[in-house]
Amino acid sequence: MKTKILLASLLFSMFAKSQMSGNQIYGSNGNSYNSEGKSLSSNVQKIISSKNSEVYKINVLNNVKADSYVVTLGLNQEGADVKDCNSKINNRIQKFKSELQKMRIKTDNLDSFYVDFITQTKIYDYKVNQEGKDINATQIDKGFEIKKNIIFRLDDVTKFDEIVDLASQFQIFNIVKIEYHVNNTDDIYQQMFEEAVRINDKRRNLEGKLNGNFKETKPKISVNFYSIQPKEQYKTYQAYESSNVNYSEDYHSDRTFVRREQRKSSTFYYDAQKSNSYDSVMNKDTSLVGLQFVMEVSFVYEKDEPIKNEYHIITSNGEVKKLVLD
Numbered sequence: 001m002k003t004k005i006l007l008a009s010l011l012f013s014m015f016a017k018s019q020m021s022g023n024q025i026y027g028s029n030g031n032s033y034n035s036e037g038k039s040l041s042s043n044v045q046k047i048i049s050s051k052n053s054e055v056y057k058i059n060v061l062n063n064v065k066a067d068s069y070v071v072t073l074g075l076n077q078e079g080a081d082v083k084d085c086n087s088k089i090n091n092r093i094q095k096f097k098s099e100l101q102k103m104r105i106k107t108d109n110l111d112s113f114y115v116d117f118i119t120q121t122k123i124y125d126y127k128v129n130q131e132g133k134d135i136n137a138t139q140i141d142k143g144f145e146i147k148k149n150i151i152f153r154l155d156d157v158t159k160f161d162e163i164v165d166l167a168s169q170f171q172i173f174n175i176v177k178i179e180y181h182v183n184n185t186d187d188i189y190q191q192m193f194e195e196a197v198r199i200n201d202k203r204r205n206l207e208g209k210l211n212g213n214f215k216e217t218k219p220k221i222s223v224n225f226y227s228i229q230p231k232e233q234y235k236t237y238q239a240y241e242s243s244n245v246n247y248s249e250d251y252h253s254d255r256t257f258v259r260r261e262q263r264k265s266s267t268f269y270y271d272a273q274k275s276n277s278y279d280s281v282m283n284k285d286t287s288l289v290g291l292q293f294v295m296e297v298s299f300v301y302e303k304d305e306p307i308k309n310e311y312h313i314i315t316s317n318g319e320v321k322k323l324v325l326d
Helices: 002-021 023-027 082-102 157-168 185-211
Strands: 047-049 053-064 068-079 113-131 134-154 174-181 220-228 234-237 267-270 280-282 291-302 309-314 320-325
Touching (some): 053 185, 068 082, 082 113, 082 157, 185 291
Antiparallel strands (some): 053 291, 068 174, 234 267
8 A cells, every 4th residue: 555655646746747847848958049138147156255345246136017019020022123012012011000000009100100121132033945855944034022121119919919910911921029118217227226225234234143243334336237028038949759760771672761750840938037046036926928127236345444553663774664553
């Protein structure tokens, strides 16, 4: 009976671990979609004490909901000549713009809606003629292609799915990027700095109680403050198990072995900053994907040295000597 209970517990433990880790373990080698994102190491020394100073390093993370989003959509158009090509792509953009206005999305000025002209290139093709056994391929002009980007501001992210469906009606399928923005950066800075000061005071008081010779001095403060866009923190993996097929080639056989693989879908997921690298995480229980603000603060306290009375005397032979009186 004990053996059965032990086995059941072991199986449950293995199952629980697999459920809690998820399929992301297939990409545990750190396969990153975008490696620009910054991350803090959890092994950073928090208190550095020397003969002349003490340094306290406080790191605060804040998960912040975006106030607005700047969306970039890409589209292209082919045509027989430049005028025809440009007319067609502008017509598609104008119709899309009109539909956005019906959704109460601002498009009345360049700050809210802007069309960026990307490229204008010639298109070439081949004309193939066959005379007997001879096949001649001659390159010819096919026309022109123009590419443009539509950049617009979106305040309500819940409308994005509707915008994607709308864009597809005008053959706009390329979602280039989405930038997240907040309006109250100064307020976020103040809140995070106050949190860093609170943690530092608490840590200093504890250190003073342990050492017994705590002296409050005015610190020198340095602050590193920045935000991380969600696009910099996405990772990808492919989760599947595949069979192995072995085959041998026969030199005298005219048979060909063909192995056709099925397409494996890649999964992208948002992998935010790890909370264990920070002394405090603000709004840590949110499930919303947004901006992550990071504040790294260093408090440097110079140690006071006792004041000594120093005198200089000149000896009879003209030598200058320093005399210290405690």
